Amino acid sequence: EAGVAQSPRYKIIEKRQSVAFWCNPISGHATLYWYQQILGQGPKLLIQFQNNGVVDDSQLPKDRFSAERLKGVDSTLKIQPAKLEDSAVYLCASSSTRARTEAFFGQGTRLTVV
């Protein structure tokens, strides 16, 4: 079974530029998550999708971050404009629709904003 795929693995941009990350979840997983992991901290949920609908985006900085999952499969997370404090690893995860099943994580995208 293929795992969660993310790209790119690494990205360096200047502040005020825009950037986009892509995630393809495990086949058949209806739930998709984006987490932000700042160095030295645990991952923090940014947004959760169930199929193509948003379940929770309460911690997404909506003035600069956006995410979509148009066909209920892959997803894109965008930051525009980026700030220095956005430097982090962005992790995508997916899980099946059964309640409280574990989430499977991708390898993440390491973003450095300079």
Next chain:
Amino acid sequence: AQSVTQLGSHVSVSEGALVLLRCNYSSSVPPYLFWYVQYPNQGLQLLLKYTSAATLVKGINGFEAEFKKSETSFHLTKPSAHMSDAAEYFCAVSLGSQGNLIFGKGTKLSVKP
């Protein structure tokens, strides 16, 4: 609100020694609890999970954890550390029925030869 506290941001043990990583949780409903491991430049891999069945949970790579409701704890143990266990370990609690996770700050495990 649910939360997780991991005691000790860095734990160092000798190869062959007992590994004990501490996790305490706060939850207003019966929690589902997880331990994940993260190797450098990798995503998170599930070690084990507690889902209200047996209180002693066995996971991969010889790790296990015991759910203690009276102590609100879910500590991770391994009888004998290997060099390959060096990584960062995250305890997490599941929020509600949707499965989104609240993570602790992580404990970095170092294993000395």
